[in-house]
Amino acid sequence: xxxxxxxxxxxxxxxxxxxxxxxxxxxxxxxxxxxxxxxxxxxxxxxxxxxxxxxxxxxxxxxxxxxxxxxxxxxxxxxxxxxxxxxxxxxxxxxxxxxxxxxxxxxxxxxxxxxxxxxxxxxxxxxxxxxxxxxxxxxxxxxxxxxxxxxxxxxxxxxxxxxxxxxxxxxxxxxxxxxxxxxxxxxxxxxxxxxxxxxxxxxxxxxxxxxxxxxxxxxxxxxxxxxxxxxxxxxxxxxxxxxxxxxxxxxxxxxxxxxxxxxxxxxxx
Amino acid sequence: xxxxxxxxxxxxxxxxxxxxxxxxxxxxxxxxxxxxxxxxxxxxxxxxxxxxxxxxxxxxxxxxxxxxxxxxxxxxxxxxxxxxxxxxxxxxxxxxxxxxxxxxxxxxxxxxxxxxxxxxxxxxxxxxxxxxxxxxxxxxxxxxxxxxxxxxxxxxxxxxxxxxxxxxxxxxxxxxxxxxxxxxxxxxxxxxxxxxxxxxxxxxxxxxxxxxxxxxxxxxxxxxxxxxxxxxxxxxxxxxxxxxxxxxxxxxxxxxxxxxxxxxxxxxxxxxxxxxxxxxxxxxxxxxxxxxxxxxxxxxxxxxxxxxxxxxxxxxxxxxxxxxxxxxxxxxxxxxxxxxxxx
Numbered sequence: 001x002x003x004x005x006x007x008x009x010x011x012x013x014x015x016x017x018x019x020x021x022x023x024x025x026x027x028x029x030x031x032x033x034x035x036x037x038x039x040x041x042x043x044x045x046x047x048x049x050x051x052x053x054x055x056x057x058x059x060x061x062x063x064x065x066x067x068x069x070x071x072x073x074x075x076x077x078x079x080x081x082x083x084x085x086x087x088x089x090x091x092x093x094x095x096x097x098x099x100x101x102x103x104x105x106x107x108x109x110x111x112x113x114x115x116x117x118x119x120x121x122x123x124x125x126x127x128x129x130x131x132x133x134x135x136x137x138x139x140x141x142x143x144x145x146x147x148x149x150x151x152x153x154x155x156x157x158x159x160x161x162x163x164x165x166x167x168x169x170x171x172x173x174x175x176x177x178x179x180x181x182x183x184x185x186x187x188x189x190x191x192x193x194x195x196x197x198x199x200x201x202x203x204x205x206x207x208x209x210x211x212x213x214x215x216x217x218x219x220x221x222x223x224x225x226x227x228x229x230x231x232x233x234x235x236x237x238x239x240x241x242x243x244x245x246x247x248x249x250x251x252x253x254x255x256x257x258x259x260x261x262x263x264x265x266x267x268x269x
Numbered sequence: 270x271x272x273x274x275x276x277x278x279x280x281x282x283x284x285x286x287x288x289x290x291x292x293x294x295x296x297x298x299x300x301x302x303x304x305x306x307x308x309x310x311x312x313x314x315x316x317x318x319x320x321x322x323x324x325x326x327x328x329x330x331x332x333x334x335x336x337x338x339x340x341x342x343x344x345x346x347x348x349x350x351x352x353x354x355x356x357x358x359x360x361x362x363x364x365x366x367x368x369x370x371x372x373x374x375x376x377x378x379x380x381x382x383x384x385x386x387x388x389x390x391x392x393x394x395x396x397x398x399x400x401x402x403x404x405x406x407x408x409x410x411x412x413x414x415x416x417x418x419x420x421x422x423x424x425x426x427x428x429x430x431x432x433x434x435x436x437x438x439x440x441x442x443x444x445x446x447x448x449x450x451x452x453x454x455x456x457x458x459x460x461x462x463x464x465x466x467x468x469x470x471x472x473x474x475x476x477x478x479x480x481x482x483x484x485x486x487x488x489x490x491x492x493x494x495x496x497x498x499x500x501x502x503x504x505x506x507x508x509x510x511x512x513x514x515x516x517x518x519x520x521x522x523x524x525x526x527x528x529x530x531x532x533x534x535x536x537x538x539x540x541x542x543x544x545x546x547x548x549x550x551x552x553x554x555x556x557x558x559x560x561x562x563x564x565x566x567x568x569x570x571x572x573x574x575x576x577x578x579x580x581x582x583x584x585x586x587x588x589x590x591x592x593x594x595x596x597x598x599x600x601x602x603x604x605x606x607x608x609x610x611x612x
Contacts, residue, residue, distance in 0.1 A: 004396040007397075093378075095373075095380075098363060099344075100398075101366075101398065102397050264345070266346055
């Protein structure tokens with residue numbers, strides 16, 4: 001039963017790897033720019049305030065946080081910039097998938113997973129370089145146990161990222177341009193997920209509220225688990241919240257799909 | 270006909286809702302607040318059946334509803350009303366057992382993966398349709414040989430010519446040996462050689478597998494060579510369902526001669542031309558519509574009157590024939606159409 005899906009997964013991986021220039025440019029340049037911004041911004045903030053620690057992070061810890069959040073984010077989000085589902089709908093390519101004796105959601109999830117291997121390769125290369133360049137800061141307790149716990153979180157979060165994207169992009173059944181919606185989703189995810197700022201900088205109340213939202217599980221939570229700041233109980237609670245969101249978003253996606261497909265006109269064919 | 274039809278449509282209807290926006294900046298601003306929705310009846314009360322081994326032509330002018338009918342038969346679009354059974358199942362329920370025995374080829378939209386060589390696309394389809402290895406090799410070998418595309422199998426799809434791509438699309442659609450095949454404009458934009466190759470291929474598939482096939486085409490030649498029976502749609506309604514021969518012989522009364530001439534015809538030449546048929550002159554191009562039985566003599570006369578550089582003879586456009594058919598049906602009572610009446 002998994003035959004076609006595994007095949008799609010493999011194809012997607014090969015396709016991403018075959019765009020070599022894009023693969024390395026995006027990898028290196030995007031990462032370098034984001035890191036440079038974080039580095040100089042926090043250098044200025046630490047210098048201006050004269051504080052030794054902000055939100056529980058010293059300066060080197062803060063830089064290391066961004067390295068980890070950016071890299072883990074790549075594993076979690078996959079091809080987040082692309083709106084393939086929305087494009088399939090309004091360009092009519094969905095018709096092809098509707099003809100296949102296979103599940104559309106399954107094929108798209110396989111594509112999503114196909115982006116994982118190239119992302120992992122990027123993470124290994126960049127993570128290796130970063131480990132050499134930035135020594136592990138004090139207070140980071142990375143052990144085989146935290147790596148294993150963080151891996152489980154990343155796997156869950158990868159599914160969650162797909163399930164969150166699906167209903168939003170399926171809005172293309174009714175609206176012509178989902179691109180702006182996708183940009184908004186990305187911005188909200190990055191802000192409330194802890195990619196722009198570690199969530200420990202937010203007020204206590206906001207942090208409590210955000211623990212119930214799906215976003216922090218994309219960046220902040222897996223990093224916190226990896227560096228040993230989350231105890232097993234909180235880890236389990238986090239997994240529980242993620243499972244809940246997966247169910248909710250899965251149901252929402254199925255509902256939107258069932259309604260949308262009735263209005264689909266297969267334009268473009 | 271005692272056999273169960275492979276395709277059966279009863280009272281099939283589809284209404285689309287289209288958003289309207291007035292032209293200009295003000296129209297755009299207004300549409301941000303109020304959106305006007307208009308109903309467009311694309312298909313109205315269409316009924317027909319297609320049996321095993323039948324190859325039926327679905328014809329009509331642009332916007333007549335041909336593609337919408339095919340999309341509903343293929344389960345891509347949900348109808349607003351009516352019922353369809355394909356191999357005994359409702360297509361828009363998208364049952365896997367049905368989908369693995371059905372195929373749709375769209376001449377205007379490629380279905381294979383743009384970035385992949387056709388060979389990779391075929392392998393993926395083999396997995397999707399769960400075609401056993403031995404049968405896959407045999408079918409692919411046969412199809413590739415028939416369409417002579419061995420050389421192009423390893424080339425990325427977007428680097429192939431339109432004709433080669435269409436051939437690949439056909440192979441892709443038939444790899445799983447479907448029992449029901451829909452072909453939407455399979456020869457659109459192709460040169461004559463490729464059109465012929467595709468037609469022969471379709472006929473070969475029909476001989477070997479006896480599927481139920483529905484084909485739409487703007488080219489009369491496709492319909493003439495492929496279909497014994499045709500369905501004519503006009504503004505979403507079925508106005509004719511019967512033998513193709515009857516339509517062409519009864520309703521296609523003229524042919525069109527298009528000639529490029531060295532010098533535009535003078536007044537005297539124009540008068541002589543107008544005696545041959547309906548003439549239109551546009552610079553050095555002459556378009557002459559003449560009765561079918563007089564096409565040879567008219568061509569000879571045309572070449573005598575003008576210094577012809579290039580001459581082509583075409584069938585009267587399908588739209589004209591359809592128009593005439595409608596007029597004839599309104600005038601004459603009866604006809605051989607079984608169904609398809611108005612609302």
